[in-house]
Amino acid sequence: MAEPSFRQASYEEIAQALRSHDGFTVCGHVNPDGDCIGSVLGCAHLLRALGKEVQPIAALKDPLDPSLASIPGADAIVRAEDARPTPVFITVDATADERLGEAAAALRAQVSFQIVLDHHEVRSCAADLCRIEPEAASTTCLVWDLARAAEVPLTEDLAACCYTGLMTDTGRFQYQNADARAFRSAAEMVACGIDVSLISQEFFQNKTVAALRAEALAVERMEFLNGGDAVLSWISREDLQRLDARRDDCEGIINALRSIGRVHVACVLKEYDEGLVRGSFRSKDGTDVAALAARFGGGGHKAAAGFTLECSLDEALCQAREALSSLKDA
Ligand SMILES: [Mn+2]
Structure with a gap:
């Protein structure tokens, strides 16, 4: 793969940008999954902990399925079509416009400052600050490290959001991407008091x-x-x-x-x-x-x-x- 054409921002830089701006939209990809919604809501918790206004949005055709709706803060999610423009747009678990869906991409095009947190392999990223780690097991691992850099309290809700993305994107810690960082991050999240068994049930013992x-x-x-x-x-x-x-x-x-x-x-x-x-x-x-x-x-x-x-x-x-x-x- 060719050298990426964007500059990799440090977590400290991104944390600094979060502190110095206000009015955030956080959005993930179309057909949202556990890592997408976990990252959106994890970022929302992080930003609220910094005292910021945040609008978590998602490209939704149907209502969120019950598993995703169980992630802490899911009731605050706004459909991309109904969202309002804000000064800053954070894209999580996605980079390109095509992955965002039309409504969210149109909203992103209007903002003055863009941040991207993603773990998909991408060649280019037009955001003001990009943090892209294809070797990370989940985007919520990036959100977790950002929360640590921002020095916000690592609450149970924030940990539950991040754990959900990690658990689902690693296939319950079974895929090749379940590396030492994934387990280390998971251990830190568990130490925040999350109910691992309950989160697992919401996703894997909850079929229709x-x-x-x-x-x-x-x-x-x-x-x-x-x-x-x-x-x-x-x-x-x-x-x-x-x-x-x-x-x-x-x-x-x-x-x-x-x-x-x-x-x-x-x-x-x-x-x-x-x-x-x-x-x-x-x-x-x-x-x-x-x-x-x-x-x-x-x-x-x-x-x-x-x-x-x-x-x-x-x-x-x-x-x-x-x-x-x-x-x-x-
Ligand atoms: Mn993901």
Whole structure:
């Protein structure tokens, strides 16, 4: 990868910028996950501790799912469409406009000062202050280190927000990104009094019946490719209607497929709208699925990536089959 074209800001610099400004919007990516909302709300707690005005926002089509709604401070989240411009905009767990969604990107374009905190691999960052650490397990690890640099009280709520992002982005501390920094940060968060068991329950023992039915359907339909080490499945709009399932109900399918012993790479296609297919890739053998997703105009991390195709489900299935069939042995 080419040398990044932006300057890496120190935590002290960012902390100083937080102190010297007021009126903040904090926003993450579209299709928000635990790390995105955990980072948004963690930053909001941090800024309030500094006595600042903060507007946490999210690109939301549906209401937040119950797991994300359980993160402390989630009730204060404003939909990006309803947000007002503020002097400063902090982007978390995302960098580019495309990841922010139209409404949030338009809002960001109006501000006088921008900060980005992200752990995705990016080549450029136009913000005034960028802190981008692709080796960090979660963006909430960056928020945590920023809170320490800003010397705000490490409250239970702040710790719970940061722990949620860390727990979800490391697949409960099971993925390759679960490094010593992840465990060290987690230990510090636990020491702040968070209820690890309760947070875990909110995310992993909180499935809907529709989610389990969608998973069963996708398992029934599995197609094995590339000699059996790749698996593909799908959910159509009709399935969602029949099962009375929400989009969030399909998020767990990919992990169920990847959990098969011989599977190295899994792919799930979800037809969310007519002519709009959302795809997810996961790998567990080091196969770079971000590169695979990039072929479809998407991106993400080496072991977890996604993309959106504007075509029919059948067409998307053909393309995914082709990509998965041409994988080399890692
Ligand atoms: Mn993340």
